[in-house]
Amino acid sequence: MTKDEILLASQDYLFPAVFHYYKEPLLIARAKDQFVYDADGRAYLDFFGGILTISVGHCNDKVNAQIHRQVDTLQHVSTVFVTEPQAALAKKIASLTPGGRLTKSFFTNSGTEANETAIMAARCYTGSSEIIALRHSYHGRSAVTMALTGQAAWRMPGAVQPGIVHAHNAYCYRCPFGLTYPSCGVRCAEDVEELIRSSTSGRVAGFIAEPIQGVGGFITPPKEYFAIVAGIVRNYGGIFISDEVQTAWGRTGSKWFGIEQYGVTPDVITSAKGLGNGCPIGVTVATPEVADSVKGLTISTFGGNPVTTTAAKAVLDLIDEENLLANAAETGAYLRGTLEELQAKYAVIGDVRGMGLMQAIELVEDRQTKAPAVRATAELMEAARRNGLLLGKGGMYGNCIRISPPLNVSKSDVDEFARLLDASLGECTNGTGSRL
Numbered sequence: 001m002t003k004d005e006i007l008l009a010s011q012d013y014l015f016p017a018v019f020h021y022y023k024e025p026l027l028i029a030r031a032k033d034q035f036v037y038d039a040d041g042r043a044y045l046d047f048f049g050g051i052l053t054i055s056v057g058h059c060n061d062k063v064n065a066q067i068h069r070q071v072d073t074l075q076h077v078s079t080v081f082v083t084e085p086q087a088a089l090a091k092k093i094a095s096l097t098p099g100g101r102l103t104k105s106f107f108t109n110s111g112t113e114a115n116e117t118a119i120m121a122a123r124c125y126t127g128s129s130e131i132i133a134l135r136h137s138y139h140g141r142s143a144v145t146m147a148l149t150g151q152a153a154w155r156m157p158g159a160v161q162p163g164i165v166h167a168h169n170a171y172c173y174r175c176p177f178g179l180t181y182p183s184c185g186v187r188c189a190e191d192v193e194e195l196i197r198s199s200t201s202g203r204v205a206g207f208i209a210e211p212i213q214g215v216g217g218f219i220t221p222p223k224e225y226f227a228i229v230a231g232i233v234r235n236y237g238g239i240f241i242s243d244e245v246q247t248a249w250g251r252t253g254s255k256w257f258g259i260e261q262y263g264v265t266p267d268v269i270t271s272a273k274g275l276g277n278g279c280p281i282g283v284t285v286a287t288p289e290v291a292d293s294v295k296g297l298t299i300s301t302f303g304g305n306p307v308t309t310t311a312a313k314a315v316l317d318l319i320d321e322e323n324l325l326a327n328a329a330e331t332g333a334y335l336r337g338t339l340e341e342l343q344a345k346y347a348v349i350g351d352v353r354g355m356g357l358m359q360a361i362e363l364v365e366d367r368q369t370k371a372p373a374v375r376a377t378a379e380l381m382e383a384a385r386r387n388g389l390l391l392g393k394g395g396m397y398g399n400c401i402r403i404s405p406p407l408n409v410s411k412s413d414v415d416e417f418a419r420l421l422d423a424s425l426g427e428c429t430n431g432t433g434s435r436l
């Protein structure tokens with residue numbers, strides 16, 4: 001197909017809900033390592049990684065060699081048979097989970113399904129159906145996970161579920177209580193008790209949260225937050241589910257899972273995205289007590305697929321072998337430094353936040369009012385594309401830029417990223433004609 005035929009067919013034969021970035025959609029033809037190439041052969045430095053999914057670089061040679069071998073050996077049998085790739089991956093994941101307590105996995109194809117499984121497990125384990133989620137969260141696109149999601153834009157009309165309540169999130173830059181950390185006493189965490197006592201039956205199935213809210217714009221809670229919330233939720237009978245679809249597998253630096261940065265051991269972790277480096281795989285990993293409570297028949301035809309579990313095992317082995325947890329911490333700190341330098345130069349950057357190689361900038365029209373700079377954000381996305389740099393957009397107000405390169409990027413990649421971002425910021429006008 002020609003470029004125009006592809007664009008036209010995408011427009012004519014896909015649901016319009018399949019939206020694309022940029023005024024003119026970008027047609028990607030191939031990718032290698034930290035670069036993607038458009039249909040005209042132009043290279044882009046990819047600092048979004050297919051939405052935090054390319055964890056070890058596009059078309060990674062070592063991972064792809066394992067995938068090719070497995071495709072030619074055994075592609076599919078379903079989980080009603082036993083296979084080595086599924087068993088080996090489950091064993092590997094059990095060896096990585098915090099505290100060594102989460103040892104039983106259920107494999108699916110996406111983050112949405114991983115969260116569905118976690119909610120089902122919480123309900124089976126506790127006998128309660130009530131769940132606490134957070135405002136500004138994103139948990140998926142099924143009926144239950146849309147209802148868990150705390151952003152109107154990602155909840156289709158009618159996607160309501162009884163028994164789900166939303167707590168205020170730990171959004172320090174825009175504190176929902178108008179307070180300032182640390183004198184706030186982490187009020188948002190303490191408020192979860194009031195929420196349970198006022199808006200549930202007082203016996204809850206669980207709490208689900210992202211350690212860093214991804215789609216929300218990499219909102220990063222203060223260090224005490226999750227320990228306080230976990231204590232409250234467990235006191236009212238609930239379990240703690242850490243949605244690590246974006247934060248797992250070393251993304252936040254030094255640790256395998258984002259929740260480990262907070263010193264909390266959850267009862268369930270869900271993940272997907274970076275686990276497969278582009279292969280569709282989701283996992284729900286739970287303590288034996290929680291996993292064993294899921295009685296009755298449930299199946300995912302493609303869950304635990306030999307090819308995707310082989311890919312995931314190869315990704316985890318590579319992260320281990322190449323010490324990418326350390327690289328995410330070190331290169332992430334370097335990346336953070338470059339963003340803070342740009343913040344000193346451009347008033348439009350109101351906040352810089354994140355951990356490891358998961359960093360965001362929040363753009364504001366005015367640092368006092370913090371009015372979201374929505375137009376400047378859209379302009380910046382376009383300018384970065386023109387300059388050959390791919391970034392992610394996010395935040396409930398559409399004014400956050402998400403930066404999440406592969407975990408094996410180097411400081412020289414970050415230098416090039418910073419040069420391109422600086423040039424792109426310099427081209428934006430915030431719609432007023434004057435430079436940012």
Ligand SMILES: Cc1ncc(COP(=O)(O)O)c(C=O)c1O
Pocket residue numbers: 051109110111112113115138139140141210214215243244245246272273
């Ligand atoms: C934190 C989080 N949970 C769940 C999901 C849903 O994952 P998927 O799109 O694979 O269904 C996403 C996707 O962006 C996510 O960011």
